Amino acid sequence: MNEPINIDPAYLTDRLKDLLSVASPTGFTDEAVRYTARELEKLGLDVMLTRRGAIRALRPGAARRPARGIVSHLDTLGAQVKALKDNGRMELVSIGHWSARFAEGARVSIFSSKGIYRGTILPLKASGHTFNEEIDTQPSGWPYVELRVDALSRHRHDLLQLGIDVGDIVAVDPQPEFLENGFIVSRHLDDKAGVAIMLAALEAMQRQEVATPVDTYWLFTIGEEVGVGASAALVPEIASLVAVDNGTTAPGQASQEFGVTLAMADQTGPFDYHLSKKLHQICLDQGIPVQKDVFRYYRSDAASAVEAGHDVRTALITFGVDASHGYERIHLHALMSNAKLAVHYAMSEVQIGRDAEEISGLRGFTHQTVAEAEQDLEATQEIDPSTGG
Template identity: 40%
Template sequence: MNIPLAYMVETFCTLAAIPSPSGNTEKAIAWVAGELQRLGVSCVRTNKGALLATLPGATDKRCRLLTAHVDTLGAMVKEIKGNGRLKLTAIGGFPWNAVEGEHCQIETASGRIYSGTILTTKASVHVYGREPQKLERTDEVMEVRIDEKVSGKADVRALGIEVGDFVSFDPRVTVTESGFIKSRHLDDKAGVAILLGVLKQVKQQQLLLPYTTYFLFSNNEEIGYGGNAGIPANTVEYVAVDMGAIGEGQTTDEYCVSICAKDSSGPYHYGLRKQLVQLAEQHRLRYRVDIYPHYGSDASAALRAGYDVVHGLIGPGIDASHAHERTHQESFANTGKLILAYLMAPMIAGQGGVA
């Protein structure tokens, strides 16, 4: 089973470099829309600013939907401090220590971009001694040091920076010779890149899918409601393509496609999960079934919104989620191959799905 792995990796690297914290995703969505156009896939914008692409299949009476999200973690200016630094409020769920010392950029309402660094208020060991080690990283002690000559509020405001401006984190994308991909925002720009790679393969091979399939590129997943609207009424199966969580007690690794059995929202559809496992085994893919204890997806958000769909969750195994993440190209390949196999397979029979 062929997939365009090099294209997927290149697409991820390009997309990761486009800042898109939840609430400010227009540039990333526009880039994806342009890429879909280049691939010959039609799409429309939803009212929430997401993209819904359509691949016609042999029937459109019962359809599938796959989703991945372009939005990422980020921050917003909460306060301009008297010393000319910026106090932040987080966008999405992450501990402040995960971005301490990270380069960032501030985007003003007029579109001006300024660079900075995220630090604690007591960053200097030569001044504060051991105190920085003991400091609890909270909103109150984190700030942005702006790379401009500023010493007070007036100087900062003269730059056009105001409360409510978005702050994004430098992804620092690296692809190693050994095949690892190190970057922020693999969650979930990896999923977006993989879906685009699958679309590229389907179009190049002129494959006829058994069912019309929608691809939703959502833009508010990190704040809980990216994929809970804009779902066509004839959708029967809904699969989120998002990161597989790695850590102590997990089965997922950086080389597999992770198939989620349960997350904080509860179990995913058992029949669909079993079908995904069967497809992975049939195609001799490296896969793991896992439970993600502190996790929610666009698929679970759709169920909470009341959609009557069979739901599933798969994705590449990603280490250090919501920090500086890492995966391997093999996980891209295994995930893409499982998606392609799923798209060509019949819908599940029995409860919640009719073949």
């Protein structure tokens, strides 16, 4: 294909705005699944759902194997009611790993048996006129915040009358801002921006009738923030899995809010040598800005897939996020860059043919040094095809 890949920025940002408007903390993802599945169907893909709602959408290629998977997650951080307090407020427990420091002052929705209530997460000592300097010296953490519901609730019994109970899901408002200079500030950009990247990549492929050498599966998971992610989303045909998620722009990290940040390792160890190398080379060949990074306190859908027993090559492409799992900021440039890389990866020729089979012999197995690869090539050339070698 000679036509350059054209990612539509308006389509990408519109999908991100829509996704951010749908509450989807882990355990409460049905509506986000419905929205995404319908969008995939509009794009012409065959869509299948697991029992709990992970999405598997197939875009056929010239061959079924070795298929490729591209994955992001629909679930976000949030909270859950831990206890009903005698003062008519609620104790919370976090959904996913995030600091209560970023919860203080958040506006939220409480999904109860009698409807949706609005509320605010507050520190236990929230009034400066009452507690004076104690509001600055109290500890930070989930035991030191509480949820105030915007309804008449002065006692624990009032909460029960409202239909609020232990275990109710609490969704935190994203409060998105899309600035004219390309910056986007919001909660839950992890990983709704990743979902928008994948949808924008697919929209470009469908619009430009991009052909691929093998099938690609576009996967959207619902439990990444609690560690289970892609554990139940893959099919045996998938040999390589590329996760699309956030990078961390912070001191000591190489991630940036522009271009692609290619993760070389996370807390579970190195990503696949050959797949990561290929993605980096695609960026260089296509003029996509790229930098590499290593994340020490991070895991993604790729980790959950491998831990579930899927023998797949894994890689992680990311968009740099400032203040990840807090008040997050990204730039449209990174989203566009990752979408373009996803398309070019899906278009690329298969380099490791033996990946079509889950188990095979040494023939065609990979090398990780140039010298050994050259020796193997010379040995292969010396074999007489007529001998069946």
